[in-house]
Amino acid sequence: MTGLLHRVGETQRRAVRIRVDGAEVSALEGDTLLVALLTSGARLRESEFGDGPRAGFCLMGACQDCWVWTEDGGRLRACSTPVAEGMRVVTRGAPWPAP
């Protein structure tokens, strides 16, 4: 699937690898997590109310629609979180904490 967002410049930055739903995704240093996820995919999360996928809206930290979860259950606002090497996030619902 092609990503929602398209890069139009600043592509000479260092590559950063993260894991999204277990699969490796390549991003660039300085990307927000939202950009890292949406240049390769078309969703950030599933609405908890069953009305389908969401991919953020305001991109400026106001709408809170771009939450993603780390594999260990932490919550991140994707539009204001810089991507970091080795990040592991899930887009299909908050994971249950390990017992």
Next chain:
Amino acid sequence: MAGPVIVVGAGPAGIRAAERLVEAGLRPVLIEESARDGGQIYRRQPEGFTRPHEALYGSEAAKARALHAAAEALRPRVDWRPETLVWAARDNALLVNAAGRSESLPYAALILATGATDRVMPLPGWTLPGVTTLGGAQIALKAQACTIGARPVFLGTGPLLYLVAWQYLKAGAAVQAVLDTSPFMKRVEALPWMLARPGLVVRGWTYTRDLQKAGVRIATGIMPVAIEGDDRAAAVRWRDATGQDHRTECDAVGIGYGLRSETQLADLARCAFAFDAGARQWLPVADEDGRAGVPGVYLAGDGAQVRGADAAELAGRLAACAALRDLGTAVDEIEMVTLRRRLAPMTRFRRGLERAFPWPANLAAALPDEALVCRCEAITAGTLRRAGGEYGAPEVNRAKAFSRTGMGRCQGRMCGLAAAEVLAAARGEPIEAVGRLRGAAPVKPLPVATEAAP
């Protein structure tokens, strides 16, 4: 009152306010939620990006450069607190959260420069991936060198609609259409006010001309019908001014109908609000210099009234002058008179914008019952109408209690103004009769693992 002067928000208003306080020998606290100063319109790209100011800010490059330089010069002279969320205000203190720690900061004076976000009218399909606010579409480009799509449609009204479409055109996107709900005649009628800033009128006209030259379809006086797509935006359905239906295929949609002030902190600081008929929203009351009704609280920039970045710089400085004077520091009257005089045409221009690009309140009544109004909790227009009808909620806070509209994690930032229109239309009452959503702490969600500082 003990404590320093605190400035909230490091955009054009907050930076100029802090700068004036520093000139008077103070060391204010400057709090910013994001990592970098600049605000939204002069938002900075991350470290390591290389595009020059001219590429990022176009005609406003010199202003952006000056503001960024001012902010950098301030850094050692203020208590600079980036990545810090102010989540409540009470008893002359702010509750702030940074890196998972919360603390209380008392203030002698508080200057709120909280800015604005896009004002949005929901339509069916607006929660689909690929749909962002106009401001969001601009941030993607400016701060991340990305477009929201290769074939976007821009939908809404206001100067930002044309500016963002133009910026996308320059960035190489194949803009499919610019769909404006405002009839063109409104712009003509608003000219007497708009000509308070003739340069901006000419610039707006230039954007339109460039878009037309590039073959971009521009339609005014339209009615949005729906955004279609299975799991991402694929088309916009709309009705033109003659009543004919259209379907424009696309891969992204930017929407926005002007801006709305961020007023939650003013509310928590107990500022009085009044209904502003021109803006069709409740705004905190302040005098010409930015003094709110509450002693020691000042408002500046788009968070007080949407007059744009140029006005925000002046209003930030003016609010700082007022605060200094109230704290007993002498301020030359000529400085304040000059700032007030320079702000006057900007206030008049703002009234022109409201006339030229009116918020399409009528669309709220036409919204289908099944359309989502609150995107946080997926609450439909029908549910909200029932809260106002069957359950008799007379105003938005009661309707929120009955339906949860505005209770979600955005605290009504995205849906609040539209929800009020839906409720007012359902009850057949004027918009001011249904009131405004009261601000509630925390104004934004806090991490679960927030600890109190000792």
